[in-house]
Amino acid sequence: MKGRLYHRFLSAASLVHIFLVPFISAGSILLEEGTVISFDDASQTPKVLRNTSILITDDRIAAIFDSSNPSGVPIPSDIEGVSVQAAIFDSSNTSGVSIPTDTERVSVRGKIISPGFIDTHKHGWQTAYKTIASNTTLAEYVVRYGEFSQAETVFTSEDIYLGQLVGIYEALNAGVTSILEHAHSTFSREKASASLNASMDGGVRMWWCYTFHDISNGFSVEDQIENFKELKKDERLEESTVEVGIAYDGFSTAAKEEVQSVMDLAKISNISALTTHYLGGPWFFANSPKLLHDLDFLNTSFPIVFSHSSFITPEDASLLRQTNQYISTTPESKMHSGQDHPTTPFIQDQAALGVDTHFTYSADIVTQARLWLQSTRLEFFRQTLNRWRIPRNSPMSVNQAFLLATRAGGLALRRPDVGVIQVGAKADIVVFDGSSPNMLGWVDPVAAVILHSNVGDVEHVLVNGEWRKKDRQLVLKDGLNMTRDEVEEKFLESAKRIQEVWMQTPLPELEGEFQPGVPYADADVEDVVRGIGTGY
Known part of the structure; x- marks a missing residue:
């Protein structure tokens, strides 16, 4: 790329948790009332938390708590290697978790919250x-x-x-x-x-x-x-x-x-x-x-x-x-x-x-x-x-x-x-739309994701506490001096030129041996059309 175009444009999870760090009002996101796939250290298996909210502060998961618990007292917990400090509690909040006043609130009711x-x-x-x-x-x-x-x-x-x-x-x-x-x-x-x-x-x-x-x-x-x-x-x-x-x-x-x-x-x-x-x-x-x-x-x-x-x-x-x-x-x-x-x-x-x-x-x-x-x-x-x-x-x-x-x-x-939803973990999170036609009726969120989801069901994505996909639209990183359309246009021009070179390049003749003592051989070929067949 010429000039500056490619230069920078730019451990146990319980039902209720609090990440013990000072809350900073800037950069807080609250995912409210979803089904969370957390992780249980004792059993070493995914742990499903229903009707649960996640508070993200800066780049980490600050709290995980039961949205319906009217007197929930947060249970301090952290993952290995993450330092913690004193918690801030607000008795006026029904969850017992202090939510900064300018927190971005996002309803995820009926949705599945997964680690990235x-x-x-x-x-x-x-x-x-x-x-x-x-x-x-x-x-x-x-x-x-x-x-x-x-x-x-x-x-x-x-x-x-x-x-x-x-x-x-x-x-x-x-x-x-x-x-x-x-x-x-x-x-x-x-x-x-x-x-x-x-x-x-x-x-x-x-x-x-x-x-x-x-x-x-x-x-x-x-x-x-x-x-x-x-x-x-x-x-x-x-x-x-x-x-x-x-x-x-x-x-x-x-x-x-x-x-x-x-x-x-x-x-x-x-x-x-x-x-x-x-x-x-x-x-x-x-x-x-x-x-x-x-x-x-x-x-x-x-x-x-x-x-x-x-x-x-x-x-x-x-x-x-x-x-x-x-x-x-x-x-x-x-x-x-x-x-x-x-x-x-x-x-x-x-x-x-x-x-x-x-x-x-x-x-x-x-x-x-x-x-x-x-x-x-x-x-x-x-x-x-x-x-x-x-x-x-x-x-x-x-x-x-x-x-x-x-x-x-x-x-x-x-x-x-990373790769877990626990208090203190990096806020790398994916939200699936549980009401899509292919996921509707799910009970087990893990099975819903692994067996029934597709990319179209990925509604939100956060990396390091920042939106990278929101409401099914990619969110480009701040500082990128191109729009998404401009990125795609330039990429298509690049790909077209590259693909034409390979289209005009003869396929290699794989004869003799791949390695000494290991010859090439033809695999059996199957066809879905009788007779001469469709070939390649």
């Missing part, structure tokens, strides 16, 4: 590819669309900025309030800056992980390390919901000197997270927990998230549990692109959900949770049926799917104050 959803694996810059790779496989993606394709020369800084920004808007529209971004559009200083600027301008909570990779344009890993250090000094990050981390896939393939330099950088840079792709099995991509353990780099002070982990081993799983590191399972991408995920259901206690690249997949984490829930159920049902037995129970519950989409993401990033 967390996407722990994303490549937002690829938004411009949307719909041109609807039948692509992972093998084709790697050489045609990924970070080592012609993308590094075709995408301009403006393209990176617009794709990242519009991708964030798609996520926010669906109620995704937190993203772990594997930012592998770091093709140059300008393009890395464009990605980070868009992330700050988008208004989402993000762990933006700078990718170090050996690309062909002369921008070396050494150059990237210096660029990373420069970007991390950006003063705007101090007031932003964006934190900087590292993405690196070279643990198993790069020279030892490069691997060591990245690990050393991670240890001294106070990063928010590190993420790496790990598939295993016939895919190799062996940036496994075992490998990082052997490098003495698994038991770290910062979270490490292993994306996909399709063929994770028992040893890997044991190491994750010992070091409290997580995987990000991406259900739709693993089914769509041929990765598969035969062993990941066995490590769900150290797992969260991700989208991958939403030029092909839905940015809606609820959809990912639903796909994961039903595919996991099918896999374990099938094991029983294949023994000629009839299952008497369900292998996985909607509560577990909901936790994967919310709290597990926060735990993966070692942030117990």
Whole structure:
């Protein structure tokens, strides 16, 4: 983008709670009389609070209280790591909670209040590819669309900025309030800056992980390390919901000197997270927990998230549990692109959900949770049926799917104050319209969200206590020097140019071997039309 266009335009939840901080009248929002999906630390399950109100002060949840309790006395409670001070009570208020006089009151009666959803694996810059790779496989993606394709020369800084920004808007529209971004559009200083600027301008909570990779344009890993250090000094990050981390896939393939330099950088840079792709099995991509353990780099002070982990081993799983590191399972991408995920259901206690690249997949984490829930159920049902037995129970519950989409993401990033609705948690909140035709008649709000909701039911979204979607309309971050229409117009121009380049680029010929000893092969093809069929 030319000039300044992409520069900044810019623990237990009880029925009644009070966040013990001084109330500041500015920035208070009261969500009144809704059904809240909170979290119970004792049972480690979602806790449903009906006819409940939530007071938001600044960036945190200040109080959760029973709207109908005429003599409710707030019960002090906080989550781990959040400091508290003296409470302020107002006996004239029927709830016993002091509500600042200029609080914005929003009725959520009949609606479902959920924690914001967390996407722990994303490549937002690829938004411009949307719909041109609807039948692509992972093998084709790697050489045609990924970070080592012609993308590094075709995408301009403006393209990176617009794709990242519009991708964030798609996520926010669906109620995704937190993203772990594997930012592998770091093709140059300008393009890395464009990605980070868009992330700050988008208004989402993000762990933006700078990718170090050996690309062909002369921008070396050494150059990237210096660029990373420069970007991390950006003063705007101090007031932003964006934190900087590292993405690196070279643990198993790069020279030892490069691997060591990245690990050393991670240890001294106070990063928010590190993420790496790990598939295993016939895919190799062996940036496994075992490998990082052997490098003495698994038991770290910062979270490490292993994306996909399709063929994770028992040893890997044991190491994750010992070091409290997580995987990000991406259900739709693993089914769509041929990765598969035969062993990941066995490590769900150290797992969260991700989208991958939403030029092909839905940015809606609820959809990912639903796909994961039903595919996991099918896999374990099938094991029983294949023994000629009839299952008497369900292998996985909607509560577990909901936790994967919310709290597990926060735990993966070692942030117990995101992905939950508890006193002291960050005010990242989604409100679903419970009266929509597809949700009408719900009793269990968790089941309603996981099994019956769609993006159209997301009525309100708050991130860090600020509106990002209100009354089903996106709310752009203050300071953005473009309207939504202008953003969309510029993005469409960018996407059209990019898509035309790929439309004119021949498909790769996948012959021989993908990796030594792992040949390509044709999958059986099914058709819904008899005879010659529809093909592709």
